[in-house]
Amino acid sequence: MTASITTFNIDAPRWDQNTFMGRMKHFFNITDPRTLLVSEHELDLAKTLVESCRAGVVPPGTSDEQLYYAKKLYDSTFHPDSGDKMNLIGRMSFQVPGGMAITGCMLQFYRTVPAVVFWQWVNQSFNAIVNYTNRNAATPVPCAPIPSLLWINLVFRLTSFSFSLQRAPSLLARWVPFAAVAAANCVNIPLMRQQELINGITVTDENGNTLGKSRKAAIKGITQVVLSRIVMAAPGMILLPVIMEKLEKYPFMNKIRVLHAPLQTILVGGFLVFMVPVGCALFPQRSSIAVSHLEPSLRELIVAKHGDKVPYAYFNKGL
Incomplete structure (x- = not known):
């Protein structure tokens, strides 16, 4: 044809x-x-x-x-960098079904240490896959950090959950999973993308021509991704406990306790349908940084080669 x-x-x-x-x-x-x-x-x-x-x-x-x-x-x-097909679990389109199932369980099973540790471990393992899949693929990421990542996350889970064991108010205890998720994201994402922080990520000019590698660009991109992930989780994990706290005061809710977990899971899905794209949209995926804010050595190299014709450097911040 x-x-x-x-x-x-x-x-x-x-x-x-x-x-x-x-x-x-x-x-x-x-x-x-x-x-x-x-x-x-x-x-x-x-x-x-x-x-x-x-x-x-x-x-x-x-x-x-x-x-x-x-x-x-x-x-x-x-993947926007490599063009390779991403694994299904790591795709951002899997955030709603995957996130609603895991978050629903985290919000439902928060009363005992083993339950919290297990579901937070599942959540951060899921996040590790998502972080790896949506990294800046121009920088190789070794698999070695994953075991240590899980142990660090486990410590975060136990530490953040400890105050809820001291007869914390019911609503405060329900917010423990969000506090743990937010804290773990601050460790999980930088750890999974540590090579970007160590070696820098590729930055280009407006037309996609490579200028070099920058650690400062990596810091900016990873910081934006951390904030985006926390925003994605916040409404469901903060507002839903308040909603459930109110609903559980009604007698009919006590009669259908077996349906509490499915109900929370469905409601979490409703939040995530909107919050995943909102969180991703907070910052441009093709992020930029002023050349004047780059490392002195890279800045001098760019100025020597292009003069003042390249005011900004661009990079894929990941998702």
Whole structure:
């Protein structure tokens, strides 16, 4: 079949990525859990279509909407740096089903140390997979940190849970899982991406030309990801305990205790459907840093080569 020439720029954002609303629409699109149900064959076809469009040719009769849909599947499934297919559990589109199941269990089973430790361990193991999958892939990440990561998270779980054992108020005890998740994210993400902090991440000019590697860019990107993850979890893990505390005062709720866990899980899912794209949209995925804020050695190299023509350096902050 003869291919058609196209001028469609498939890598141009469909929505303005310089605005929060534009980024939120973009992430609503690529975090859509329905993409998890698409067959491997269709995902591979989407990648082929995206790559063909980049080369300037598409099958005859291909519409813009078909190209947008192919790009949606591509962005939700393939890593933006390497182009490799991401594992299913680590995709941001899996955050809603995976996160709602784990968070629902964390909020339901918070009364004993073994239960809290187990579900926080499950949650942080899940987060470790997500962090690895959505890292800046230009920097290799060894598998070695994972065992130590889990032990550090275990210490965080026990420490953060200790105050709830001292007859803490019911609502305060319900907030222990969120405190533990927030604290662990501050350790989990930097630890999984420690090579970026040690060696720096690749920064480019506006046109994608490599300028060098920067640790300061890595610090900025990882800090933004930590804040985004905490924001994703906050509404469900802070507001839902308040809601459940109120509901459990009604007699009918005491009669359906077996349904409390499924109810919380469904409600968490409702929060995550909105908060995953909102959290991802807080900061641009293609982040920037002023060249004047880079390490002196890299800054001098850029100025010597480009003068004042490159005021900003750009990098993928990860998700």
